[in-house]
Amino acid sequence: MQLAIDTSTYMASIALVQDSEVLAELTWHCGQNHTVELLPRLTYLLNQTGLNLQSASGVIVARGPGSFNGLRVGISTAKGLAFSLGIPIVGVSTLEVAAYQHAETGLPICPIFNAGRGEIATAIYQKKRDKWCQLAAEHITTVDTLCSQITTKTVFCGEFVSFIATQLKKQLGQRAVIPPSAARFRRAGFLAELGQQRLKAGNYDNPATLQPLYLRRPPITQPKRSIKLEWR
Numbered sequence: 001m002q003l004a005i006d007t008s009t010y011m012a013s014i015a016l017v018q019d020s021e022v023l024a025e026l027t028w029h030c031g032q033n034h035t036v037e038l039l040p041r042l043t044y045l046l047n048q049t050g051l052n053l054q055s056a057s058g059v060i061v062a063r064g065p066g067s068f069n070g071l072r073v074g075i076s077t078a079k080g081l082a083f084s085l086g087i088p089i090v091g092v093s094t095l096e097v098a099a100y101q102h103a104e105t106g107l108p109i110c111p112i113f114n115a116g117r118g119e120i121a122t123a124i125y126q127k128k129r130d131k132w133c134q135l136a137a138e139h140i141t142t143v144d145t146l147c148s149q150i151t152t153k154t155v156f157c158g159e160f161v162s163f164i165a166t167q168l169k170k171q172l173g174q175r176a177v178i179p180p181s182a183a184r185f186r187r188a189g190f191l192a193e194l195g196q197q198r199l200k201a202g203n204y205d206n207p208a209t210l211q212p213l214y215l216r217r218p219p220i221t222q223p224k225r226s227i228k229l230e231w232r
Contacts, residue, residue, distance in 0.1 A: 007074030008066030060195025
């Protein structure tokens with residue numbers, strides 16, 4: 001049995017899989033509550049299936065981009081399980097997970113996450129001749145720049161606000177294929193499928209060095225200047 005964990009954004013998802021079959025899966029709106037909600041949800045799934053963590057043979061985790069705190073919770077939990085159970089760990093790009101569930105369209109797939117400051121996080125993937133390929137690496141850009149680079153019909157998925165969808169449709173017209181919001185939710189079952197391919201190939205990550213994929217450094221508030229009091 002393998003465990004897949006995705007706490008990259010406000011939507012979280014976990015799955016238990018075995019022999020390429022999803023045994024149980026749970027996706028929910030987590031908000032900023034990853035720390036308090038992840039382990040109780042995992043316990044619930046284990047109880048529902050009658051499985052236990054000692055039967056796990058691998059752990060697969062979404063490594064970002066995404067929420068700074070959310071990613072650290074998911075990756076820290078996955079690392080802890082890998083260390084304590086002595087099982088391999090695999091980290092998978094969250095953008096790749098979002099794209100993979102649309103692989104069978106055969107079209108280029110462009111997952112988008114709202115990165116704030118008028119920017120987006122994105123990449124491009126496509127299934128060609130039954131081979132899953134990355135056409136553009138994860139990067140930060142703007143909707144206008146992205147649209148200027150799209151020359152063919154492309155599926156846009158991921159987590160983005162409505163005005164971004166409006167911009168895509170306005171600038172790209174029929175070249176922009178946007179699935180309904182329910183079809184854009186990331187599911188840990190697809191994360192598990194990507195991770196299982198690497199587990200079978202023996203392409204593991206080192207749990208000591210696996211780090212979240214941050215495309216932008218988290219904002220750090222500059223300390224206020226100290227005020228010197230003068231006694232008179």
